[in-house]
């Protein structure tokens with residue numbers, strides 16, 4: 010490291026310690042030529058890319074916006090905050106690991122979709138319906154079909170008419186909500 014006082018390259022590290030928060034290393038250095046001392050810091054570079062929106066404008070990456078998206082989608086759903094935090098941390102790590110100067114808002118939206126699909130299918134549908142701006146009920150129906158498939162549920166069978174035909178419909182709906190949310194261990198009325 011070049012001496013900031015005389016420009017000599019003949020400097021030595023005389024002390025090295027990790028900062029209190031553990032995210033930086035502080036080194037005391039001494040110049041062999043002019044004998045002056047100076048300090049350098051070593052930190053991890055965590056520069057996030059710029060987010061390019063579909064209209065071409067660029068914004069700073071903002072994790073609060075991602076959190077707001079999750080909160081809206083998960084409103085009144087039974088997903089622990091801890092799981093949401095982990096999902097957001099995975100997205101931030103993903104975006105950072107891209108290592109690019111720019112990332113499209115679309116790519117971030119897709120990451121949010123992947124995480125919501127894992128967390129809560131109802132929240133996933135809510136987010137997707139806004140994000141993919143469903144045009145008609147058919148878009149919504151195909152999305153419902155998509156999330157129902159991996160659950161392996163046959164709604165027609167669950168709601169089949171029988172002794173409890175009146176109660177059948179509502180309990181099937183409750184069952185569907187429970188099946189869509191892996192965090193409800195005992196869905197009501199099942």
Ligand SMILES: [Zn+2]
Pocket residue numbers: 012013014015016017040041042043044045
């Ligand atoms: Zn010097």
